[in-house]
Amino acid sequence: MRLLVIGGSVFLGRAFVQEALRRGWEVTTFNRGRTQADPDGVQVVRGDREDAADLARLAGSGPWDAVVDVCGYVPRVVGASVAALAGSASAYLFISSVNARPGWPAEPVNENSPRHDGSPLAGPDDGDYGMLKVGCSMAVEQGFPGRALILEPGLVVGPHDRVRRTTWWLRRAAEGGRMIAPGTPDRGMQLIDARDIAAFGLDRIEAQDSGTYLVTGPQANTTWGDFLAACVAETGGRAELVWVGDDILIEHEVGIWTELPLWAPARRDSAAACEVDTAKARAAGLRCRPVEESVHDTAAWLLGPGGLDEAFAAYRAVGDIETLTPERERTLIAAADARSA
Numbered sequence: 339m340r341l342l343v344i345g346g347s348v349f350l351g352r353a354f355v356q357e358a359l360r361r362g363w364e365v366t367t368f369n370r371g372r373t374q375a376d377p378d379g380v381q382v383v384r385g386d387r388e389d390a391a392d393l394a395r396l397a398g399s400g401p402w403d404a405v406v407d408v409c410g411y412v413p414r415v416v417g418a419s420v421a422a423l424a425g426s427a428s429a430y431l432f433i434s435s436v437n438a439r440p441g442w443p444a445e446p447v448n449e450n451s452p453r454h455d456g457s458p459l460a461g462p463d464d465g466d467y468g469m470l471k472v473g474c475s476m477a478v479e480q481g482f483p484g485r486a487l488i489l490e491p492g493l494v495v496g497p498h499d500r501v502r503r504t505t506w507w508l509r510r511a512a513e514g515g516r517m518i519a520p521g522t523p524d525r526g527m528q529l530i531d532a533r534d535i536a537a538f539g540l541d542r543i544e545a546q547d548s549g550t551y552l553v554t555g556p557q558a559n560t561t562w563g564d565f566l567a568a569c570v571a572e573t574g575g576r577a578e579l580v581w582v583g584d585d586i587l588i589e590h591e592v593g594i595w596t597e598l599p600l601w602a603p604a605r606r607d608s609a610a611a612c613e614v615d616t617a618k619a620r621a622a623g624l625r626c627r628p629v630e631e632s633v634h635d636t637a638a639w640l641l642g643p644g645g646l647d648e649a650f651a652a653y654r655a656v657g658d659i660e661t662l663t664p665e666r667e668r669t670l671i672a673a674a675d676a677r678s679a
Contacts, residue, residue: 345369388418413456413473438453449552489539492530492554597662
């Protein structure tokens, strides 16, 4: 199998590249070379997907059995890539998001749940993240009719995570001391390792499959208590968990998903954050490793040579959102102490 990965040097794209290489596939990556080095063993084509000449040069490097596009966010940009590669690849796998479903996270969703309205011609200012992801998916479906695979991941974790999810909690646990723990220890989570998404996606490519799959872990495949206990154990056990209830976090306007990564309160607008139905993907072969294994492997990478720099030094996010500061953490813990006194 010959595979082209648009991106391919970080996190989910890197997981696709490494899994394809493990299977003995020939892998080409296409990126600007500005983030970090590509994995060893790939053919690298440098270029910008927004440059027509670069896309034409890329298309001439084919053909491929499939394209995997992990870094498409603007529909008309994805559409240009699709048009350039339509004659050079047999299939196109696009990484969308559970955010494509407007019902999430307030209500349970599956593949039959409505998608946002979107346009394959939309520009970067023509909608929010979920709407733009839908427009990107539409561009792929139109350009590769019957040959498009759309994966809509939930909350993704694992080694090489640069989105400050498990990495943030591991780094905080490594610092030790009284450490904030949001909500309650028995609240279920629904997480998936990037490597499991990659394995599933490549399996579907091999099967010449098409269509849309929601891909995340089984519902309640861990709890906040077990997840944070694993983070503490993997970093030497120096942190003491202090549980701070949703009511206090809401009162102090803690940013959902961002200030405390992976956290959303158990309230109406996020009540079903961990109720994504993955029955279709599981029936097609999706298998998810235990979350504790993901935490272990992430800690081994993060605390090894260069891990912290890779995870945090070059972090970029929409709006440059910051996670919880130490001062704010102390304030929240003090509020919880006062509430329980």
